[in-house]
Amino acid sequence: MLKIYGIKACDTMKKAFTWLDQHGIAYEFHDYKKAGAPEKPLRQWIRKLGWETVINKRGTTWKKLPEDLRASMDAESAVAAALENPSLIKRPIIEQGTILLAGFDANTWQEKLL
Template identity: 30%
Template sequence: MNVPTLHGIPNCDSVRKARGWLETHQIDYRFVDFKETPPTMAALNSWLEVVGATLLVNRRSTTYRQLQVTDKNALEKGDVASVLAKHPTLIKRPILEWEGDVSVGFSAADYADRFNT
C-alpha cells in the first residue's frame, strides 16, 4: 500500500482534523506544507483534472477575498493552475493523494470509507 500524502498548511483547522484522524487511526502519511513546498504546476493540473476548479478553489478564503482583480479575472477565464501556483493558500485544504486518487477537504466519513476503518 502506498503512503498517502496530505497537502495543506499546519494551522488550518481542516488540516489539523485530517492529521488528527489519520494519527488516531494509526495511518502513516506524508505531510506537505503548501507554504514550504508549494504544489507544482503538474500537481495542480492533475488535481484540477481529477476534482475540478469548483472543488479545488476556496472562494470563501481570505486569500480569495484579497485577490487582485487580474487574478480573479484569470480564474474566471480558466487560468486556474497559474493563479493557484501564485497563491497556494487559495487551494481548499487538505488535499489527500492516495493510490492515484485525490480528495479535497476533510470528512471523517470519507476518510473512513477510503481507509476501510
Template identity: 35%
Template structure:
C-alpha cells in the same frame, strides 16, 4: 499505500486529518502547501481528478483579496491561479496512490477508511 496530505500547519482541518490518520495507524506524509509543495506541477494533476470549483477555496481570505480579473482565472486557468496563490487550494488535499481527495468531510474520511 503511501498517503500524502497537502495543507498548512495551522489549518484546523489539516490538524484533524493528521490526528485521524495517526489514530487509525495509517502512515501519512504532511507537505506544507506554501513552503514545500510544487503547486505548479501538482495543480494540473489534481484538476484531472477534481473539478476546479472543488479545489479552489472561494471562502478564503486570499480569494477575497483577489481582483475580478484574477478571480476570472478560476474558470480560464485554474492551475495557473493555484500556482500563483497556493493558499487558494482547499485543504487538505490528500493523495493516496492515484486518488485525490479534497477537504476533510465524512465522505472523504469514509473513502479513506478512517
C-alpha cells in the same frame, strides 16, 4: 503511502492530521508554506476534480483576488493563481493510489481511506 498537502497551521489540517493519527494511517506531508504548491500534481487535481473543487472560494485569499480574475477563473488561471497563492488550494488534498480527495470530511475519509 498516503500523501497529504496543505498548510501545517490550518485548523482543518490539524483535524485531518488528528484523524489520520487516530486511525493509524501513515502519511507524507507536503507543506505549501515550505515547499510551495507542486505544479504537476496541482494540474492533475484540477483536471480530475475541477478547479471549482480544488480552489477554496470561501477563504480570504480568494476574496482578496481581483473581481475580474474571480469572475473569469478557469482551469488554467486557477493553476496560475494557486501557484502564486497556495492558500487558495482547498485543504487538505489527499492522494493515495487512485484516491484523490479535497477537503476534510470524516465520513468520506472513513469510506475511502479505511
